[in-house]
Structure formats: C-alpha cells, structure tokens
Amino acid sequence: MxxxxxxxxxxxxxxxxxxxxxxxxxxxxxxxxxxxxxxxxxxxxxxxxxxxxxxxxxxxxxxxxxxxxxxxxxxxxxxxxxxxxxxxxxxxxxxxxxxxxxxxxxxxxxxxxxxxxxxxxxxxxxxxxxxxxxxxxxxxxxxxxxxxxxxxxxxxxxxxxxxxxxxxxxxxxxxxxxxxxxxxxxxxxxxxxxxxxxxxxxxxxxxxxxxxxxxxxxxxxxxxxxxxxxxxxxxxxxxxxxxxxxxxxxxxxxxxxDAEGASKDIRIEVVGAATEDDAVEVGRSIARNNLLKCAVHGEDPNWGRVLSAIGTTSAAFEPDQLNVAINDVWVCKNGSVGEDRELVDMRYREVRITADLAAGSESAVIWANDLTADYVHENSAYSS
Amino acid sequence: MxxxxxxxxxxxxxxxxxxxxxxxxxxxxxxxxxxxxxxxxxxxxxxxxxxxxxxxxxxxxxxxxxxxxxxxxxxxxxxxxxxxxxxxxxxxxxxxxxxxxxxxxxxxxxxxxxxxxxxxxxxxxxxxxxxxxxxxxxxxxxxxxxxxxxxxxxxxxxxxxxxxxxxxxxxxxxxxxxxxxxxxxxxxxxxxxxxxxxxxxxxxxxxxxxxxxxxxxxxxxxxxxxxxxxxxxxxxxxxxxxxxxxxxxxxxxxxxxDAEGASKDIRIEVVGAATEDDAVEVGRSIARNNLLKCAVHGEDPNWGRVLSAIGTTSAAFEPDQLNVAINDVWVCKNGSVGEDRELVDMRYREVRITADLAAGSESAVIWANDLTADYVHENSAYSS
Missing domain, CATH: 3.60.70.12 (L-amino peptidase D-ALA esterase/amidase)
Structure with a gap:
C-alpha cells in the first residue's frame, strides 16, 4: 500500500x-x-x-x-x-x-x-x-x-x-x-x-x-x-x-x-495551559530532559525531574499549583508530593506523563523516547 | 583550605x-x-x-x-x-x-x-x-x-x-x-x-x-x-x-x-561570532546535542552533528561559511568537508571543539561532557 x-x-x-x-x-x-x-x-x-x-x-x-x-x-x-x-x-x-x-x-x-x-x-x-x-x-x-x-x-x-x-x-x-x-x-x-x-x-x-x-x-x-x-x-x-x-x-x-535504542515511548500531555504555545513549550522541555528520559528507562516515576523541566520554561504557571501524573497516578499535586509513587506501573513500553499547569484550558501532546545505553551505543560505536 | x-x-x-x-x-x-x-x-x-x-x-x-x-x-x-x-x-x-x-x-x-x-x-x-x-x-x-x-x-x-x-x-x-x-x-x-x-x-x-x-x-x-x-x-x-x-x-x-558517567570533557569554543550572545547560544546548542555527545564518547570526529546543532540557533552565520575544528584539525571548512578526519586524535579525556561562525569577532567557551551508557545507568538504575 x-x-x-x-x-x-x-x-x-x-x-x-x-x-x-x-x-x-x-x-x-x-x-x-x-x-x-x-x-x-x-x-x-x-x-x-x-x-x-x-x-x-x-x-x-x-x-x-x-x-x-x-x-x-x-x-x-x-x-x-x-x-x-x-x-x-x-x-x-x-x-x-x-x-x-x-x-x-x-x-x-x-x-x-x-x-x-x-x-x-x-x-x-x-x-x-x-x-x-x-x-x-x-x-x-x-x-x-x-x-x-x-x-x-x-x-x-x-x-x-x-x-x-x-x-x-x-x-x-x-x-x-x-x-x-x-x-x-x-x-x-x-x-x-x-x-x-x-x-x-x-x-x-x-x-x-x-x-x-x-x-x-x-x-x-x-x-x-x-x-x-x-x-x-x-x-x-x-x-x-x-x-x-x-x-x-x-x-x-x-x-x-522505532526510535534508535529506545525501550519506552513517552506520551507527554500538557493540560491546563494558558495557551497552546505554552503547552508545546512545556511538553518539549519535558521531552528533552535527559535525566527524566533516564528515569523513564529505569521505570522510576521521578516526577521531580518533570517539575525541574517545567521550571525552565516561560509558560504561565505557579510552581505550587503544578500537578503531574505518571500512567494516571497523580504523583505530584500542588507542586509537592501527591499519590504514592509505588502505585505507578511502568513496565509497559508506552508511558504516559500528564502535566497540569493549572493555568488555563489549552493542551498539547508531545511524543518522546527514553534515553538508553543502546541509544548511546548506536550513536557512538560508529558514524551515522 | x-x-x-x-x-x-x-x-x-x-x-x-x-x-x-x-x-x-x-x-x-x-x-x-x-x-x-x-x-x-x-x-x-x-x-x-x-x-x-x-x-x-x-x-x-x-x-x-x-x-x-x-x-x-x-x-x-x-x-x-x-x-x-x-x-x-x-x-x-x-x-x-x-x-x-x-x-x-x-x-x-x-x-x-x-x-x-x-x-x-x-x-x-x-x-x-x-x-x-x-x-x-x-x-x-x-x-x-x-x-x-x-x-x-x-x-x-x-x-x-x-x-x-x-x-x-x-x-x-x-x-x-x-x-x-x-x-x-x-x-x-x-x-x-x-x-x-x-x-x-x-x-x-x-x-x-x-x-x-x-x-x-x-x-x-x-x-x-x-x-x-x-x-x-x-x-x-x-x-x-x-x-x-x-x-x-x-x-x-x-x-x-567529575560529571556523572562522563568519559570526556568537551571544551567548546565558538569564535567569529557577531555577538557574545550568539557565541553562547551556539556553544550551548552544541553542548546539548545528544548525538554529538555520543559521537565524542565514541571518539568519532562527527562534525556534521556540530553543524546540525549550529543550524538550530538564531545566531548570525551563513551555512557555507562555517568552519569546525576538532582537537585543532579543521575537519569542516566553508560548511563542507575540510581536513582529513583521520587526523583527529580523540583518545584523551579533554576534547576541544572550535566552531568558527565567520560572522564577527566575539567568542565564548562552554564546557560539556559526553553522553555515555554510564550516565544512563547512574540516572536510571535508582532515584537521584
């Protein structure tokens, strides 16, 4: 076809x-x-x-x-x-x-x-x-x-x-x-x-x-x-x-x-944004955070790395109103500890991160991958 | 002391x-x-x-x-x-x-x-x-x-x-x-x-x-x-x-x-920039390019990844005037193939990348690390 x-x-x-x-x-x-x-x-x-x-x-x-x-x-x-x-x-x-x-x-x-x-x-x-x-x-x-x-x-x-x-x-x-x-x-x-x-x-x-x-x-x-x-x-x-x-x-x-070396596909949905541009900016910042990408690879629901990525953006939000869910478990509420991180099951290839900026009603979805030793190997072992 | x-x-x-x-x-x-x-x-x-x-x-x-x-x-x-x-x-x-x-x-x-x-x-x-x-x-x-x-x-x-x-x-x-x-x-x-x-x-x-x-x-x-x-x-x-x-x-x-998991320290010097801000923007873009960081880890003088990183910035430059040296070998001249990449010796921990924007006389130095499987391991194997 x-x-x-x-x-x-x-x-x-x-x-x-x-x-x-x-x-x-x-x-x-x-x-x-x-x-x-x-x-x-x-x-x-x-x-x-x-x-x-x-x-x-x-x-x-x-x-x-x-x-x-x-x-x-x-x-x-x-x-x-x-x-x-x-x-x-x-x-x-x-x-x-x-x-x-x-x-x-x-x-x-x-x-x-x-x-x-x-x-x-x-x-x-x-x-x-x-x-x-x-x-x-x-x-x-x-x-x-x-x-x-x-x-x-x-x-x-x-x-x-x-x-x-x-x-x-x-x-x-x-x-x-x-x-x-x-x-x-x-x-x-x-x-x-x-x-x-x-x-x-x-x-x-x-x-x-x-x-x-x-x-x-x-x-x-x-x-x-x-x-x-x-x-x-x-x-x-x-x-x-x-x-x-x-x-x-x-x-x-x-x-x-099918991304190089990836073991996880990460669906990052930013909701509650004041503008679609804000949602995309935050989504991309999360998508590019190497530490978070490593954490996802390790199946570690490390929401602190999500917050530190959001904090580098110019999007409208208040730090103490941010909420983050990983695979639908709201592990961060109001910028602080939320539901028990032990409830998050990250065994499957698709991982969903939801970041709620609590600043409006716009949203965007960004897809990313985890960062793995295989990615490093594929891109360091030979020229490509 | x-x-x-x-x-x-x-x-x-x-x-x-x-x-x-x-x-x-x-x-x-x-x-x-x-x-x-x-x-x-x-x-x-x-x-x-x-x-x-x-x-x-x-x-x-x-x-x-x-x-x-x-x-x-x-x-x-x-x-x-x-x-x-x-x-x-x-x-x-x-x-x-x-x-x-x-x-x-x-x-x-x-x-x-x-x-x-x-x-x-x-x-x-x-x-x-x-x-x-x-x-x-x-x-x-x-x-x-x-x-x-x-x-x-x-x-x-x-x-x-x-x-x-x-x-x-x-x-x-x-x-x-x-x-x-x-x-x-x-x-x-x-x-x-x-x-x-x-x-x-x-x-x-x-x-x-x-x-x-x-x-x-x-x-x-x-x-x-x-x-x-x-x-x-x-x-x-x-x-x-x-x-x-x-x-x-x-x-x-x-x-x-002493950065986590790093095997190389990369000194990125941007020269020939129209402004210091341009030099810093270009240096940071190179410093954050995961593919380049992997290439440095693999001791591969992959100047194409340097150029693709420069190309994402808003700095003043013409693509066909860019020059790039790796450990003082000008592997890219005028945006294209320069000296023989086989001349580049990348065995030592410190790697020097020089990017000449040919657009002025300002410069800046940014230090970065390579991306390694050890970095992935340190940041995925446990919460940190």
Missing part, C-alpha cells in the same frame, strides 16, 4: 549500491497524473542538505512529477558539488521518465558530510525507473530505511472514493521542526497546491512537529504530499485535512515506536 | 544521618567577621527548592553569618512544610551559634520531592557547630558531595594580603542558569555587599553559567560569596573580581571533570 495506495502513482525501491551492505537504498515515487499538484514542508534547521535546497526550489513551481529518495548518505554539508549531485540526480530522473527536472524532488538520508557515490545513484535511478509498479509502495518504503528496524506506511481511505497513503523513515535525530525524517504522502484526491499546503501544514504542526526522540534536529527532513487527482473527486477540505492528519499521526507514532 | 583558606571563617562537615549510608551529609560555614557582607546567585529554574526560597530572603538583608548545607535530600517540591523545614534549620543554627536566623543561609542537595529527616538535620546542626574549626574547609567540602566522586575546592591569594577560597559540589543536572551545584566562596577581603554582588555575577556569568553537563537545570543551585573583612584590606575591585572569577572557573572545571 504505502505511497501506491492512492491511484495515479507508481513506485519502486532498489539496491543501487549506495549502501555498502547491499541493502535497498533508492526509492522512486512517480505521479502519473492527471494532476501534479504538490506541497511540502522542510527542516527548519538553517544548515540544510543539498536535496532540501533543490527540492525547495522545485516546490516553488507547485508541481512534482516524481521524487527520488536515497538512504546511505545525507548529501548534507557537501558544498556546491553536493548541490550539483542533487541536480544531476533530478536531470537523470527527468531523462529516464521523460519529465522536466524542475518537477523532480530529491531527498537523501544518511551520514552528513560525505559526497554520494554518484555512479551508483545515477545507475540506480535507471534501475528504479524500470522497476516502477502500481504495487511498489512497500519496496519504496523499505529502500528509505537507515537505522529503522521496520518500514513505516499508513493509509486513510474516504468513503467519497479517494485515498491518502504514505511512507516514512526516521529513527534518530528526531526533533521538532521537523524531526529527522523523510515522508512521502500521496493522494488521488483532486486538490490544488494551496489546498495541499494548508492540509499538510496543519497536519505536520500537530504530528511530526510534536515528536522528539532525542532533541536533535536534522539537516534533511522533508514531508512531501503529492496529489494525482486520479480519483476524479474533489474532497471536502476538512475531511481531506483530517485524513492527511491521520496518516501523519500514524507515521509519527511509528517513528517514535 | 577550601572555605577556610580566608581568615575569619570556621567550617565543619559531619555525618548527621540524613544519608542512609552514614556518609558525611551536613556542612556548616560560619563567618566570624568583622564584616558579614554577602552576595549570592540562585538557580533560574522557576521551580525553586525551599532552601533557595529561604536563602533568597536572607540575602535581601545583605548579611550572612553562616550557611548550612546538607546533601542527602534537596528539600525541593516539598510545599509549605518543606519551607518550614528550611526555616527551622536556620532557627536551630541561629540558636546554637547565638546569631539571628535571618542571617543564616540554607542549601540542600539530593533527591527532589522528599521531606528531610528533620531530627537528623537539627541534631546534625548541633554536632556541626561543635566541630567548627578554622581548618574545617575540607570536611565541609566532603560533606556536600552527592554523586561527586571527589570533593572540589579552590583558592586564590592576592599579594595584597587577602584570599578567596571556595568549595563546590555537583555531578549531574549541570546546565546553565545555573548548573546543579552548591558553591560557597569565602574571602577575608573587605568588600561590601554590592561589591561582592558585582564580582560574583561577573564571575558566574562566564564560568558556572557556561558549563553544561547534561542540559538539565536544577531546582537547588546556589553560589554564595561571604566576606569577613578579616584581612583588613579593601582590595582593588578589578583584582578582586579576577580572583573570584579564577576560583569559580577552577571549581566549574572540576565539576565538568
């Missing part, structure tokens, strides 16, 4: 030889129309990889006929030559597909600071074009994996006859704005570029922008939404936005569930 | 029974005058422990005759009863010393969210008062240790006949504004409260505020500077400020050198 769940798309995933281990490493997703409308959001990191700089230009034209994604190398911090490599990949793809290079988006993921093996990339594009299939969505999703242990796909279908499908990769460097991820969403709904952009930004704001595995923001993130219009149905805007949000939320949850 | 290196101070450290393992856990430092001038800086965490709230009140009076410090419990997030405990400790100390409780500062460190065993604390104050000695500085420094593996002291002496001495504790929750630490500085120079305040704030701004072990800000930090005037010398203001800065820098470096 994945990116080929919607009509009007073909996809493929091949082993191009970019990864030294011979695993699949290049994916191609092609929009066969009739529409080529597209929208995308990119990393807010100011150090942007070459494919991000290239794809930002492409998206300004509002049309995307295909996207090439490679794992095995980020093509980030590679200077003007790296940008030439992204450009050359688009030209090659345009040539084999008979499209315009200005409508080919490029995405890369892997180690920063290394040039891509362009012979492998360019011959891989040819192989991928030959392998294109209306059932190629799974193979494409597999080819973009880096340290992901599983590939991630999601689909939402409307009774009105249109579909939104998607694939994602991302396992480390997951933090808001965006997380370190590549995501391609496709739909056969007939929606123009501005409509796609509105739905996509609304969806990512409360999904991908609210997962924070390790506080580290990537140079390569991209979430691309392409619409073929092949269903012939112009959807209700609200229903379409909800379908896009649903697919994004599903993929975001899968990213957290 | 420590806090009794300067004339006019006595100190002691005793095992009061606050820690279950029977280790020393209560320190007392008394200013025997003739002056009782003092200044202090406190954590900028909005969730402040009871002893911080108490001591902030004391410092408003501008005079501190003694400070009681306990390890084994932070007395943070303990509500009104916790504040009463801090107050009672000051009253008891005033009683045994014949002072006013309004001039007794209190500091605590240890687990958040638990009440202190007040019987032990109050009887400990009595024991500590009996043990006071003009040579008690080392014992006081030992009694404030928590997960510190060594006690930390520093002294600076002026040819003009005055001395600044100090002790510090802190091993985790070390992050700017302040780090998780308790620091007591003493001097026999004759300096009034405003003079102490100026020297102390200038010193902490570039020392304790620029170490960042784990990005986590404490609820209990305090740096207290007490002046007895016992030398009879009114120092040159600039020389005094430099002596205070020197002692603070020495203690700050010792804190990083």
């Amino acid at each position: 994945s990116v080929t769940a919607a009509q009007g798309f073909t996809a493929s995933g091949v082993a191009a030889g970019i990864k030294e281990n011979g695993n699949p490493d290049l994916a191609l997703v092609v929009n066969t129309g009739p529409s080529l409308a597209a929208a995308a959001v990119f990393t807010s990191n100011r150090v942007k990889a070459a494919p991000v700089l290239w794809s930002e230009q492409v998206l300004k034209g509002g049309q995307v006929s295909a996207v090439v994604l490679n794992s095995g190398g980020a093509n980030a911090c590679t200077g003007p030559l790296g940008f030439q490599d992204a450009h050359a990949t688009a030209e090659k793809t345009a040539e084999v597909l008979g499209h315009s290079a200005g409508e080919i988006a490029i995405a890369s993921t892997g180690l920063i600071g290394l040039r891509l093996p362009m012979d492998a990339v360019l011959s891989g594009v040819g192989k991928a074009a030959e392998a294109l299939s209306p059932h190629g969505g799974e193979k494409a999703a597999i080819a973009i994996k880096t340290t992901d242990t599983v590939h991630k796909t999601a689909v939402a279908q409307s009774p009105a006859g249109w579909t939104v499908g998607g694939m994602a990769k991302g396992a480390g460097m997951l933090a808001p704005g965006l997380a370190t991820m590549l995501v391609v969403l496709t739909t056969d709904a007939d929606v123009d570029g501005p409509g796609l952009d509105t739905a996509l930004r609304a969806a990512t704001r409360t999904t991908f922008d609210r997962i924070d595995s390790d506080g580290c923001m990537s140079t390569n993130d991209m979430v691309l939404l392409m619409a073929s219009g092949a269903s012939g149905v112009a959807p209700d805007a609200a229903e379409f936005a909800e379908a896009v949000r649903e697919v994004c939320a599903d993929l975001a949850r899968q990213l957290i569930g | 420590s806090v009794t290196a300067a004339q006019g101070f006595t100190a002691s450290g005793v095992a009061a029974g606050i820690k279950e393992n029977g280790n020393p856990d209560l320190a007392l430092v008394v200013n025997t005058g003739p002056s009782l001038a003092a200044a202090a800086v406190f954590t900028s965490n909005r969730v402040k422990a009871a002893p911080v709230l108490w001591s902030e009140q004391v410092l408003k009076g501008g005079q501190v005759s003694a400070v009681v410090l306990n390890s084994g419990g932070a007395n943070a997030c303990t509500g009104p009863l916790g504040f009463q405990d801090a107050h009672a400790t000051a009253e008891k100390t005033a009683e045994v010393l014949g002072h006013s409780a309004g001039e007794i500062a209190i500091a605590s460190t240890g687990l958040i969210g638990l009440r202190l065993p007040m019987d032990a604390v109050l009887s400990g104050v009595g024991k500590a008062a009996e043990a006071l000695s003009p040579h008690g500085g080392e014992k006081a420094a030992i009694a404030i240790k928590t997960t510190d593996t060594v006690h930390k002291t520093a002294v600076a002496q002026s040819p003009a006949g005055w001395t600044v001495g100090g002790m510090a504790k802190g091993a985790g929750m070390l992050a700017p504004g302040l780090a998780t630490m308790l620091v007591v500085l003493t001097t026999d120079a004759d300096v009034d409260g405003p003079g102490l305040d100026t020297a102390l704030r200038a010193a902490t701004r570039t020392t304790f505020d620029r170490i960042d072990s784990d990005g986590c800000m404490s609820t209990n930090d305090m740096v207290l500077l007490m002046a007895s005037g016992a030398s009879g010398v009114a120092p040159d203001a600039a020389e005094f400020a430099e002596a205070v800065r020197e002692v603070c820098a020495d203690l700050a470096r010792q804190l990083i050198g």
Whole structure:
C-alpha cells in the first residue's frame, strides 16, 4: 500500500549500491497524473542538505512529477558539488521518465558530510525507473530505511472514493521542526497546491512537529504530499485535512515506536495551559530532559525531574499549583508530593506523563523516547 | 583550605544521618567577621527548592553569618512544610551559634520531592557547630558531595594580603542558569555587599553559567560569596573580581571533570561570532546535542552533528561559511568537508571543539561532557 495506495502513482525501491551492505537504498515515487499538484514542508534547521535546497526550489513551481529518495548518505554539508549531485540526480530522473527536472524532488538520508557515490545513484535511478509498479509502495518504503528496524506506511481511505497513503523513515535525530525524517504522502484526491499546503501544514504542526526522540534536529527532513487527482473527486477540505492528519499521526507514532535504542515511548500531555504555545513549550522541555528520559528507562516515576523541566520554561504557571501524573497516578499535586509513587506501573513500553499547569484550558501532546545505553551505543560505536 | 583558606571563617562537615549510608551529609560555614557582607546567585529554574526560597530572603538583608548545607535530600517540591523545614534549620543554627536566623543561609542537595529527616538535620546542626574549626574547609567540602566522586575546592591569594577560597559540589543536572551545584566562596577581603554582588555575577556569568553537563537545570543551585573583612584590606575591585572569577572557573572545571558517567570533557569554543550572545547560544546548542555527545564518547570526529546543532540557533552565520575544528584539525571548512578526519586524535579525556561562525569577532567557551551508557545507568538504575 504505502505511497501506491492512492491511484495515479507508481513506485519502486532498489539496491543501487549506495549502501555498502547491499541493502535497498533508492526509492522512486512517480505521479502519473492527471494532476501534479504538490506541497511540502522542510527542516527548519538553517544548515540544510543539498536535496532540501533543490527540492525547495522545485516546490516553488507547485508541481512534482516524481521524487527520488536515497538512504546511505545525507548529501548534507557537501558544498556546491553536493548541490550539483542533487541536480544531476533530478536531470537523470527527468531523462529516464521523460519529465522536466524542475518537477523532480530529491531527498537523501544518511551520514552528513560525505559526497554520494554518484555512479551508483545515477545507475540506480535507471534501475528504479524500470522497476516502477502500481504495487511498489512497500519496496519504496523499505529502500528509505537507515537505522529503522521496520518500514513505516499508513493509509486513510474516504468513503467519497479517494485515498491518502504514505511512507516514512526516521529513527534518530528526531526533533521538532521537523524531526529527522523523510515522508512521502500521496493522494488521488483532486486538490490544488494551496489546498495541499494548508492540509499538510496543519497536519505536520500537530504530528511530526510534536515528536522528539532525542532533541536533535536534522539537516534533511522533508514531508512531501503529492496529489494525482486520479480519483476524479474533489474532497471536502476538512475531511481531506483530517485524513492527511491521520496518516501523519500514524507515521509519527511509528517513528517514535522505532526510535534508535529506545525501550519506552513517552506520551507527554500538557493540560491546563494558558495557551497552546505554552503547552508545546512545556511538553518539549519535558521531552528533552535527559535525566527524566533516564528515569523513564529505569521505570522510576521521578516526577521531580518533570517539575525541574517545567521550571525552565516561560509558560504561565505557579510552581505550587503544578500537578503531574505518571500512567494516571497523580504523583505530584500542588507542586509537592501527591499519590504514592509505588502505585505507578511502568513496565509497559508506552508511558504516559500528564502535566497540569493549572493555568488555563489549552493542551498539547508531545511524543518522546527514553534515553538508553543502546541509544548511546548506536550513536557512538560508529558514524551515522 | 577550601572555605577556610580566608581568615575569619570556621567550617565543619559531619555525618548527621540524613544519608542512609552514614556518609558525611551536613556542612556548616560560619563567618566570624568583622564584616558579614554577602552576595549570592540562585538557580533560574522557576521551580525553586525551599532552601533557595529561604536563602533568597536572607540575602535581601545583605548579611550572612553562616550557611548550612546538607546533601542527602534537596528539600525541593516539598510545599509549605518543606519551607518550614528550611526555616527551622536556620532557627536551630541561629540558636546554637547565638546569631539571628535571618542571617543564616540554607542549601540542600539530593533527591527532589522528599521531606528531610528533620531530627537528623537539627541534631546534625548541633554536632556541626561543635566541630567548627578554622581548618574545617575540607570536611565541609566532603560533606556536600552527592554523586561527586571527589570533593572540589579552590583558592586564590592576592599579594595584597587577602584570599578567596571556595568549595563546590555537583555531578549531574549541570546546565546553565545555573548548573546543579552548591558553591560557597569565602574571602577575608573587605568588600561590601554590592561589591561582592558585582564580582560574583561577573564571575558566574562566564564560568558556572557556561558549563553544561547534561542540559538539565536544577531546582537547588546556589553560589554564595561571604566576606569577613578579616584581612583588613579593601582590595582593588578589578583584582578582586579576577580572583573570584579564577576560583569559580577552577571549581566549574572540576565539576565538568567529575560529571556523572562522563568519559570526556568537551571544551567548546565558538569564535567569529557577531555577538557574545550568539557565541553562547551556539556553544550551548552544541553542548546539548545528544548525538554529538555520543559521537565524542565514541571518539568519532562527527562534525556534521556540530553543524546540525549550529543550524538550530538564531545566531548570525551563513551555512557555507562555517568552519569546525576538532582537537585543532579543521575537519569542516566553508560548511563542507575540510581536513582529513583521520587526523583527529580523540583518545584523551579533554576534547576541544572550535566552531568558527565567520560572522564577527566575539567568542565564548562552554564546557560539556559526553553522553555515555554510564550516565544512563547512574540516572536510571535508582532515584537521584
């Protein structure tokens, strides 16, 4: 299913030889129309990889006929030559597909600071074009994996006859704005570029922008939404936005569930906030607190670390009115000791932290992971 | 030496029974005058422990005759009863010393969210008062240790006949504004409260505020500077400020050198910044990047993670003009590959990262630690 769940798309995933281990490493997703409308959001990191700089230009034209994604190398911090490599990949793809290079988006993921093996990339594009299939969505999703242990796909279908499908990769460097991820969403709904952009930004704001595995923001993130219009149905805007949000939320949850070295998925819900911005700020501060992340790993309901994280924010609250629940046990009430911490059962992978700021009625949910020796090992034992 | 290196101070450290393992856990430092001038800086965490709230009140009076410090419990997030405990400790100390409780500062460190065993604390104050000695500085420094593996002291002496001495504790929750630490500085120079305040704030701004072990800000930090005037010398203001800065820098470096689970001390120097604030912002962003901290642990000169950390800041720079050196090898030039990364030798405990923003002439140094499986273990295997 994945990116080929919607009509009007073909996809493929091949082993191009970019990864030294011979695993699949290049994916191609092609929009066969009739529409080529597209929208995308990119990393807010100011150090942007070459494919991000290239794809930002492409998206300004509002049309995307295909996207090439490679794992095995980020093509980030590679200077003007790296940008030439992204450009050359688009030209090659345009040539084999008979499209315009200005409508080919490029995405890369892997180690920063290394040039891509362009012979492998360019011959891989040819192989991928030959392998294109209306059932190629799974193979494409597999080819973009880096340290992901599983590939991630999601689909939402409307009774009105249109579909939104998607694939994602991302396992480390997951933090808001965006997380370190590549995501391609496709739909056969007939929606123009501005409509796609509105739905996509609304969806990512409360999904991908609210997962924070390790506080580290990537140079390569991209979430691309392409619409073929092949269903012939112009959807209700609200229903379409909800379908896009649903697919994004599903993929975001899968990213957290497969984060590098993680043993726990932490759902942080901030309630009672004066503003949504306050709730997000507090949620992110909790999500990034290494000491709390260690405590969760140790299944220790250490609410003091939650309070010390809240205390570093500028959100509206009074310290003596803060309440914190861990797995629904209110271990902190009015900024002090609450229910017995022995009542908290943290054995399961999902841990729920609720922070009540007692300052209003706004809320937000941020997803994070624990901090583990495996995370340290994965990110210190070799370059990634 | 420590806090009794300067004339006019006595100190002691005793095992009061606050820690279950029977280790020393209560320190007392008394200013025997003739002056009782003092200044202090406190954590900028909005969730402040009871002893911080108490001591902030004391410092408003501008005079501190003694400070009681306990390890084994932070007395943070303990509500009104916790504040009463801090107050009672000051009253008891005033009683045994014949002072006013309004001039007794209190500091605590240890687990958040638990009440202190007040019987032990109050009887400990009595024991500590009996043990006071003009040579008690080392014992006081030992009694404030928590997960510190060594006690930390520093002294600076002026040819003009005055001395600044100090002790510090802190091993985790070390992050700017302040780090998780308790620091007591003493001097026999004759300096009034405003003079102490100026020297102390200038010193902490570039020392304790620029170490960042784990990005986590404490609820209990305090740096207290007490002046007895016992030398009879009114120092040159600039020389005094430099002596205070020197002692603070020495203690700050010792804190990083003993940070929980760390195997590397990382000196991050940001140069070529448009403003000092930019340099500090960039330095802190690098200092808090978990992926980079893991890479340093693995002795991997992963400059891409440095660039991705710089890219999350609002500092003035152009991505294609950034330069990064690791242990003096410029592995990144103009935002791309520079000298051969194989030239970087990272075997030693101290690792130097230099980030050149090529945007001006300001600079700042931030000290940090690597991220290790030992850090995870220390902070997940038990409550701390």
